[in-house]
Amino acid sequence: MLGPNRYGKAETRLVRVSRDGDTHGLVDFNVSVALAGDLTATHLTGDNSGVLPTDTMKNTVYAFAKKHGPVEPEAFALLLGRHFVGTQSQVRSATVSIESFAWERLGPHSFQKRGDFTRTALVTVTEDAAQVVSGVTGLVLLNSTDSEFHGFVRDEYTTLPETTDRILATAVDARWRHLNIEKDWLKSYDKSLEALKSAFIGTYSFSLQQTLYAMGQNVLADQPDIVEIRLALPNKHHYLVDLSSFGETNDNEVFIAGDRPYGLIEGTVTRDDAPAAIAEWWL
Amino acid sequence: MLGPNRYGKAETRLVRVSRDGDTHGLVDFNVSVALAGDLTATHLTGDNSGVLPTDTMKNTVYAFAKKHGPVEPEAFALLLGRHFVGTQSQVRSATVSIESFAWERLGPHSFQKRGDFTRTALVTVTEDAAQVVSGVTGLVLLNSTDSEFHGFVRDEYTTLPETTDRILATAVDARWRHLNIEKDWLKSYDKSLEALKSAFIGTYSFSLQQTLYAMGQNVLADQPDIVEIRLALPNKHHYLVDLSSFGETNDNEVFIAGDRPYGLIEGTVTRDDAPAAIAEWWL
């Protein structure tokens, strides 16, 4: 029996230049589209009469970029999602996921790529609803003090010493769900980013979980129509080097930046009255 | 309000050598553990009295590797999951995910790494149940013919020509859920792998969806206690090069192997009577 399924075109790379006189704008997206609906025939017999080619999805991304001009990723994803559900009756649901890469302006038509972190948008459109999730990934933050970790459970396999001063560092991967889906997306994104950063900086932390919760809360506090936020925070461990063999002390000055393994803290902060999501948005 | 959350240690790299006389064995795992349960205090106030450190999870992986010897990844994940749920009352659920890297024997204590693809195990243990999902990722297969694609929907953005002979290539990412959780895991894995490959090879394909369904069906057909399988198949496009400008024809001989974008076909094949999963297993 055929269970849940979908198909689409992943990672269509779009660069959209806007040319208003001499000063150009630049939008740089990685767009993935997935459609679900009545797709049984192609699975069971290879009958493609209900299959819009993934190549067409790619073409649509480029054609819409021209037609609608440079828009925020959430708005572009909504345009695409509504198009596919609205024009293909066999399509019941469209998921459009966009990575948006930032560029810094260096001149009227010159730009430098910011590789720091990536803005994301994940939009689901069905026949009667739409859901918008914004996010950020790869935002690396570090506090060199104001972080402790102690009072934890000790079992027979526990060797970790307690600490009252450690580096706390993470690569923020966060996504937040909006109730209102027509808004100033850039302004909302900037506020969320600022809220995440200020909570990370401002929290005197006894666990990364506590910092995670503070970050989530801060985003919700600021923007009433964001009803839910999910964070996945790897604990980017910095190990204190033992320098005693070399006649040196190490008062939290010299660290090994570890690769693997790493702690991974995942959590959601949600409003009491958040309406249910219309589609999974954690993947 | 704190919503769903969990925490753990990701990517603990374990190599376990077994030394039975002169002939050694080698097991190479990447183990990730995530625990969920009563973790509100650490999120809200930084009270860690219910937090088993992720460092302890890492230690447990190594200690269990010694204690239990080399075992199949599914069995090792069950041992770990049961340990955490069984010994920490505040832990309600443990998810253990293992990547298992294959090595080919070259001599009594010499090995060559196979980088072809990775075997995976994803085990969830709760207070009263356990779920085992096996899988494979990165298995790249290609048919140089016996693949057609036509009869699809054409809209105003469709430019793709129909074809009756194309390369079909994919990197198989598959996961399958077992009902019986005590079994010969290696034998089952080998049978699943064989079933996936033989269905890919044996299917004269009119769409990658059709091939996906045939592959899923073949795994279920073989092993009655596998109740559900999910496949994510990127369509690794091979574009026919237009050689006409150079006075050459190209009868499906010379192709560009494309990077991005790529089609992505995702589907599940499930038994009518499959009992519900106790935990999400698609991530």
Next chain:
Amino acid sequence: MLGPNRYGKAETRLVRVSRDGDTHGLVDFNVSVALAGDLTATHLTGDNSGVLPTDTMKNTVYAFAKKHGPVEPEAFALLLGRHFVGTQSQVRSATVSIESFAWERLGPHSFQKRGDFTRTALVTVTEDAAQVVSGVTGLVLLNSTDSEFHGFVRDEYTTLPETTDRILATAVDARWRHLNIEKDWLKSYDKSLEALKSAFIGTYSFSLQQTLYAMGQNVLADQPDIVEIRLALPNKHHYLVDLSSFGETNDNEVFIAGDRPYGLIEGTVTRDDAPAAIAEWWL
């Protein structure tokens, strides 16, 4: 016969916090050390009496980070290189390569990682000389106009149309060799970076080679004691999308950002009177 050889410890990850009162500093390095000298015995018979363990090199990196405090990567590499050549008589030459990752200050002890590009230092120390090469890698720059490409050779395999307006984008990988090896390294680095960027922006370009040469020249023009610069510039192609099938024109507005293949332009700009390098520095 044993030919050229060396050995060392690669990718020692060092984070050095400086704690002057409440305001902390942060240095984030990836350090690789390679030593050459009289190493025949270990190759031929496994006699390690001339081999300083690579583990010791790692320890030395951490001990020096404590002892010498946070210093610029070029200075740190010189300290390490001189130590190894100066204390181990069998070592004739030490090469120290450092990647330096930038962090932006967010607060007195809070930082955000810049992932844009990486500063590099490559230092070679021999018994009687030292050579310092500074560099940058991964600096992605784009001009959305003021770039043409025409007048090139056409042979029987040439199909590329000429263009008088294209996107020019590259990921700058540059290295420059200093004559004077005691200087304000940060100031010099900042000037070089600025010179590279301003030449990229300011050059109306007829080929990426022309832009490369202008960039190199600009660095040398600014700083008399930089005697040579080498640049490797991938041409990050942006392909104009043909929208004519969809009834749209495309006046350099909608582009595909290509992955592979890419042009790769490599060149050196050097002073007439540049003294010879004491060691290869292009790798």
Next chain:
Amino acid sequence: MLGPNRYGKAETRLVRVSRDGDTHGLVDFNVSVALAGDLTATHLTGDNSGVLPTDTMKNTVYAFAKKHGPVEPEAFALLLGRHFVGTQSQVRSATVSIESFAWERLGPHSFQKRGDFTRTALVTVTEDAAQVVSGVTGLVLLNSTDSEFHGFVRDEYTTLPETTDRILATAVDARWRHLNIEKDWLKSYDKSLEALKSAFIGTYSFSLQQTLYAMGQNVLADQPDIVEIRLALPNKHHYLVDLSSFGETNDNEVFIAGDRPYGLIEGTVTRDDAPAAIAEWWL
């Protein structure tokens, strides 16, 4: 002043199917071309009259794949290099570098990709000579015993204990230079691979340098016209886990597979009478 320079097209991905009746063959290459010669004009003034477009190099790769059929990577690189130097008088030297990916046959037209390691060819053609270097990269080998490390230098920063039994593991990156450039390349490659592996397995090792030398020697011993071989062997450290806190001993059974840092041993084995290389081949 313009110093050494070259330009080309990197990473042209070519898949070549041969269709002799029902049984197909498959060749999978990643081809990079770089040309050097009289390129001053384009650097200084943007005059492209001597510049064959990199797009043309890509076209030539595909056209030659059709014209010459599936051939070994060394032979294909020679064909391309000779073409560019032979047809473009301003080109003095062509470097063609090929990665060749292996596929295992599963059926008459079905294949499974081997991701274990990559075969390489690096060919330089000048107006009067040609040089062929074959190689392999990413071949991961491990001996679980028969490796010791002791008797090394101890300085004030040395803490490493001596060991008489450790895991020795590496990812072989090797290149060897041929004198004779018309030969059965596949046969030669297979013999080299076998020689590398058998020397790794067969050497009771007191240092990775010793193993490196034995591997190089074994390749030269076998094939008189290979005059030089270079190996870069990362020491993939496996750290013994201290299980004593958990009441367990660890007799070389449980290891951490480390990521960074790693030792890196680089060396060359060369014949006394090896003629000089016509071009650098170590990059």
